[in-house]
Amino acid sequence: MAGPGSHWIGQDEVRELLEVMSSGYLFRYGGLDDPRFKHKVYSLEQEFASRCGVRYALATSSGSAALVCALKAIGIGDGDEVIVPAYTFIASYSSVIFAGGIPVLAEIDDSLSLDPADIERRVGPRTKAVMPVHMLGNPCDLDGIGSVAKKHGLRVIEDACQANGGSYKGRKLGGWGDMGTFSLNIFKTVTAGDGGVVVTDDEELYRTAFGFHDQGHSPLRAGVEVGGRSVLGMNFRMNELTGAVALAQLRKIDRLIAVLREKKKRFKEAISGLEGLKFRTLNDPEGECATICTVIFDGPERAALVSRRLGTTTVDRSGWHVYSNMEHFNRYLKERNLPHGKGAYPRTDSLLSRAINLSVGVVDAGLGAGFGINIDSSPREIELAAARFREACRGS
Ligand SMILES: *Cc1c(COP(=O)(O)O)cnc(C)c1O
Numbered sequence: 001m002a003g004p005g006s007h008w009i010g011q012d013e014v015r016e017l018l019e020v021m022s023s024g025y026l027f028r029y030g031g032l033d034d035p036r037f038k039h040k041v042y043s044l045e046q047e048f049a050s051r052c053g054v055r056y057a058l059a060t061s062s063g064s065a066a067l068v069c070a071l072k073a074i075g076i077g078d079g080d081e082v083i084v085p086a087y088t089f090i091a092s093y094s095s096v097i098f099a100g101g102i103p104v105l106a107e108i109d110d111s112l113s114l115d116p117a118d119i120e121r122r123v124g125p126r127t128k129a130v131m132p133v134h135m136l137g138n139p140c141d142l143d144g145i146g147s148v149a150k151k152h153g154l155r156v157i158e159d160a161c162q163a164n165g166g167s168y169k170g171r172k173l174g175g176w177g178d179m180g181t182f183s184l185n186i187f188k189t190v191t192a193g194d195g196g197v198v199v200t201d202d203e204e205l206y207r208t209a210f211g212f213h214d215q216g217h218s219p220l221r222a223g224v225e226v227g228g229r230s231v232l233g234m235n236f237r238m239n240e241l242t243g244a245v246a247l248a249q250l251r252k253i254d255r256l257i258a259v260l261r262e263k264k265k266r267f268k269e270a271i272s273g274l275e276g277l278k279f280r281t282l283n284d285p286e287g288e289c290a291t292i293c294t295v296i297f298d299g300p301e302r303a304a305l306v307s308r309r310l311g312t313t314t315v316d317r318s319g320w321h322v323y324s325n326m327e328h329f330n331r332y333l334k335e336r337n338l339p340h341g342k343g344a345y346p347r348t349d350s351l352l353s354r355a356i357n358l359s360v361g362v363v364d365a366g367l368g369a370g371f372g373i374n375i376d377s378s379p380r381e382i383e384l385a386a387a388r389f390r391e392a393c394r395g396s
Helices: 011-023 040-052 063-073 090-098 116-122 142-152 203-213 240-250 253-271 300-309 327-335 346-353 379-393
Strands: 056-060 081-085 102-106 127-130 155-159 179-183 196-200 277-279 292-297 355-359
Touching: 011 040, 011 240, 040 056, 040 196, 040 240, 056 063, 056 203, 056 240, 063 090, 063 155, 063 179, 063 196, 063 203, 081 090, 090 102, 090 327, 102 116, 116 142, 127 142, 142 155, 196 203, 253 292, 253 379, 292 300, 300 346, 300 355, 300 379, 346 355
Parallel strands: 081 102, 081 127, 127 155, 155 179
Antiparallel strands: 056 196, 179 196, 277 292, 292 355
């Protein structure tokens, strides 16, 4: 059990993958006149860019690699500060650190994503960029964040790793910021096991990101290489096997999200109207991926009791995405005398101690989403899960 795409791995993925395997050619670059070269990674990039409504997409080996390439492309280095939410996956922080920058944390709001007003409070002379993270498939307040960014001349990198397929006000996530990043890890909406993508509409940013992902080479290694390499890069390339699976998965994403939205609607309706709890704010209800249904209780004791009854946990106690639960990151912050540990971001702490993530498409105990439904749940199973939730809330 992981992300919804992993439930739908089937004949399409097998066919794409076999095409590559049978050809015997597994590297992402090749000659278009070579019949063995199936250019799956290239096709993935073309389809990804067009879906996001931007000109360029760059496939990478992971979402973390995509973030590092994007951060390097916008010029992060040497102590530049990037504002990130206090509720996110470790990669949002570690990518900034590996790019040479410093992550500056900001509070989240009832959408469980960056609060635009709090970003403004954290802006200082070294702030270069902000990284809105569309947590749990729910778009950030991109209008609010965009206007703060504009006012202070900050670059925007969308971390859309958990929100592939989502949109905000009709435009696909990832296409809003200067750059957007995606992950194809098993816990995301669609998956190739691992993998990532960077998107941008800016040619210069694309060229630089490309260089970082492939030892300084120009896009597709076209033209003269020796003497023309732009930056010192790394190898974050995707191979054709990953590209083949990712392509088949991407072509399912609209259907997948439509099914999740329909199942979430059914589930949500069946558990609404209970007293003392609400659903998290959706900045664009039409655009969310519907992978998770988060409920927020009035008080932490009740949230803890209900979660125990369901055999799950409140979000603050889930291991993976809460700043105060990341021992390695806390060590980094502590060594630099930066705010760290529980209590450093009280509004985030309070929200997460009152929240429970119910699974809809992403079933992941690490997210605190060990209870709920999945993409293949039948109407009957949805009704049963809803009844169990209502029962757990009763008399609590
Ligand atoms: C998954 C994820 C990433 C990147 O993850 P990879 O495992 O490297 O693909 C980055 N940010 C967030 C918010 C994520 O959930």
